[in-house]
Amino acid sequence: MARSSTLLPVAVALLGAVAAAAAAAETPALKSVAPPGLRIGVALGRKHSDGKDPAGLALVARHFNQVTPENVLKWGPVHPEPGRFDFGPADRFVALGERHGMFVVGHVLLWHQQTPAWVFAGTDGGKLDRETALARLRSHIQAVAGRYKGRIGGWDVVNEALEEDGTLRKTPWLEAIGEDYVERAFAFAREADPAAELYYNDYNLWKPAKRDAAIRLVRGLEAKGLRVDGIGEQAHWGVDDPPLADIDAALGAMRAAGLVPHITELDIDVLPRDPDMWGADLSRKQQIRAATNVYPDGLPPAMQEKLARRYADVFRLFLKHGVARVTLWGVTDADSWLHDFPIPGRVNYPLLWDKDGREKPAFDAVLEVLREHGGSRP
Ligand code: XIL
Numbered sequence: 001m002a003r004s005s006t007l008l009p010v011a012v013a014l015l016g017a018v019a020a021a022a023a024a025a026e027t028p029a030l031k032s033v034a035p036p037g038l039r040i041g042v043a044l045g046r047k048h049s050d051g052k053d054p055a056g057l058a059l060v061a062r063h064f065n066q067v068t069p070e071n072v073l074k075w076g077p078v079h080p081e082p083g084r085f086d087f088g089p090a091d092r093f094v095a096l097g098e099r100h101g102m103f104v105v106g107h108v109l110l111w112h113q114q115t116p117a118w119v120f121a122g123t124d125g126g127k128l129d130r131e132t133a134l135a136r137l138r139s140h141i142q143a144v145a146g147r148y149k150g151r152i153g154g155w156d157v158v159n160e161a162l163e164e165d166g167t168l169r170k171t172p173w174l175e176a177i178g179e180d181y182v183e184r185a186f187a188f189a190r191e192a193d194p195a196a197e198l199y200y201n202d203y204n205l206w207k208p209a210k211r212d213a214a215i216r217l218v219r220g221l222e223a224k225g226l227r228v229d230g231i232g233e234q235a236h237w238g239v240d241d242p243p244l245a246d247i248d249a250a251l252g253a254m255r256a257a258g259l260v261p262h263i264t265e266l267d268i269d270v271l272p273r274d275p276d277m278w279g280a281d282l283s284r285k286q287q288i289r290a291a292t293n294v295y296p297d298g299l300p301p302a303m304q305e306k307l308a309r310r311y312a313d314v315f316r317l318f319l320k321h322g323v324a325r326v327t328l329w330g331v332t333d334a335d336s337w338l339h340d341f342p343i344p345g346r347v348n349y350p351l352l353w354d355k356d357g358r359e360k361p362a363f364d365a366v367l368e369v370l371r372e373h374g375g376s377r378p
Contacts, residue, residue: 027359027367028367028371029062029063030063030064030366030367030370031063031064031065033367033370033371034370035319035370035373037322037324038318038319038322038323038324038325038326039065039066039103039324039325039326040063040064040065040066040325040326041064041065041066041067041068041103041105041325041326041327041328042060042063042064042066042067042068042327042328042330042331043067043068043069043070043107043265043327043328043329043330044060044067044068044069044070044093044096044331045070045071045330045335046071046072046089047335048060048096048331049069049072049089049092049093049096050089050092051092053331055357056331056332056334056335056357059331059332059353059357060100060331061100064102065101065102065103066102066103066104066105066325066327067093067096067097067102067103067104067105068105068106068107068264068265068327069090069093069106069107070107070329070330070337071114072089072090072093073090073093073106073107073108073144074107074108074111074113074114074115075111075114075115075116075119075140076114076115076116077089077090077114078090078144079116079140079143079144080116081116081118082118085143085144087147090148094148094151094152098151103153103154103325104148104151104152104153105152105153105154105155105156105264105327106144106145106148106152106154106155106156106196107155107156107159107201107264108155108156108157108158108159108201109140109141109144109145109155109156109157109158109185109188109189110137110141110157110158110159110173110181110185111158111159111160112160112169112171112172112173113159113160119136119140119172120172120176127176128172128175128176129176130176130177130178132176133172133173133176133177133181134177134184137173137177137181137184137185137188138184138188141185141188141189141191141192142188142191142192144192145188145189145192145193145196146192146193148193149192149193149195149196150193150195152193152196153196153197154196154197154198154199154229154230155189155193155196155197155198155199156199156200156201156232156264157185157186157189157198157199157200158182158185158186158200158201159201159202160201160202160203161174161182161200161202161217162202162210162213162214162217163210164204164207164209164210165209165210166209166210166212166213167213182200182217182221183220183221183224183226186198186221186226186228187226190226190227197229197230198227198228198229198230199228199229199230199231199232199262199264200214200217200218200221200228200230200231200232201231201232201234201262201264202214202232202233202234203233203234203235203236203265204242205231205233205250205254206233206242206246206247206249206250207242207246207250208246208249208250211250211253211254212253214231215231215253215254215257215259218231218257218259219257228259229260230259230260230261230262230324230325231254231259231260231261231262232261232262232263232264232265233250233251233261233262233263233264234264234265234266234329235263235264235265235266235267235314236265236266236267236269236329236338237266237267237268237269237314238268238269238270238273239268239269239270239303239306239307239310241273244313244314244317247314247317248317248320248321251317251318251320251321251323252321254321255321255322260323260324261321261323261324262323262324262325262327263318263323263325263326263327264325264327265327265329266314266326266327266328266329267328267329267330267336267338267350267351268307268310268311268314268350268362269338269348269350270295270299270303270306270307270348270349270350271292271293271294271295271338271346271348272291272292272294273292274288274291274292276288277292277342277343278342285343285344288343289343289344289345289346292343292346293343293345293346293347295347295349296346296347297347299349303349304349304360304361304362305361307349307360307361307362308360308361308362308364308365309365310362311352311362311365311366312365312366312368312369315365315366315369315370316369316373319369319370319373328351328352329350329351330350330351331351331353332351332353332354332355332356332357333348333349333350333351333353333354333355333360334355334356334357335351336348336350336351338350352366
């Protein structure tokens with residue numbers, strides 16, 4: 001008797017877990033309600049591609065048909081030293097996508113971040129010269145895009161080449177190579193994998209000046225005979241900003257220019273922003289963190305609903321403009337980089353599943369919008 005009474009709560013808990021799992025299993029998969037032509041993607045961290053998060057992987061397999069690696073294909077992780085590549089994690093990522101029949105995106109061939117210092121160092125301690133920079137870029141792209149030729153379906157070739165005012169960002173790439181570095185990167189990528197889709201990717205393309213510059217940049221590449229298959233807006237957005245009208249206008253302008261918009265890194269930050277956040281020094285960052293880490297113990301219901309409405313609103317625009325893809329930047333809230341950006345050590349809630357993998361109201365809202373527009377497919 002004593003034994004069965006201690007087992008009872010365990011049995012009840014187990015039944016509860018089974019019921020919850022069954023309920024979740026009945027939820028339609030996001031990918032199955034999306035309209036034809038819209039891929040539903042997600043960024044994977046190493047815990048996913050190394051097989052260390054079975055619950056997260058189950059969500060990925062069920063809901064998504066496109067994957068992007070959060071870090072393992074960036075220059076730093078994949079090519080840490082001249083001539084030394086660490087392809088293990090990236091190989092596992094690509095194999096995971098293939099196992100599930102997903103469209104695999106490569107991120108990213110050229111960026112000024114997460115790129116080792118050696119890439120930008122001149123020979124003999126001098127300044128990096130054009131020919132050395134081009135040779136490094138070409139051999140990197142050949143090695144990385146070449147390795148996954150025919151397996152990675154699309155590449156972010158160049159990330160964040162523009163300043164907010166639409167001028168070219170002052171990066172070591174621009175400084176060493178000159179203005180044609182973007183064009184050269186696309187040419188090298190095309191050479192490495194002629195069939196892969198190639199994208200230009202950036203953030204804040206909802207800002208008219210930056211958006212117009214990105215469109216000009218891509219049209220300029222096309223005028224040189226290079227094929228660009230998509231323009232990616234990262235979409236690291238907030239609950240109130242950017243205004244829907246600006247997103248609407250940006251996607252419309254891309255379409256009007258004949259370009260295919262992709263939403264490449266979607267997450268929605270629920271924490272207050274402080275204009276000083278990005279440039280702040282450490283002591284000021286502590287103050288900002290204390291003032292803006294407003295939901296350390298959970299997201300209040302009103303904010304959950306607001307986040308859900310925001311997700312619904314932006315997805316309606318994605319459908320209106322026929323974006324080719326929406327990629328969420330992480331699976332559950334436990335995965336998000338926004339706990340540490342732009343201020344380290346805050347608790348954020350930017351995605352569709354909570355940190356324990358439970359569907360949030362935002363998930364239901366996205367599902368509903370997709371269903372209204374898409375309907376169910378096998
Ligand atoms: C972020 C990753 O999510 C973090 O894990 C990493 O520490 C920094 O980079 N724009 C991009 C992404 O193109 O590669 C960035 O990813 C987020 C901003």
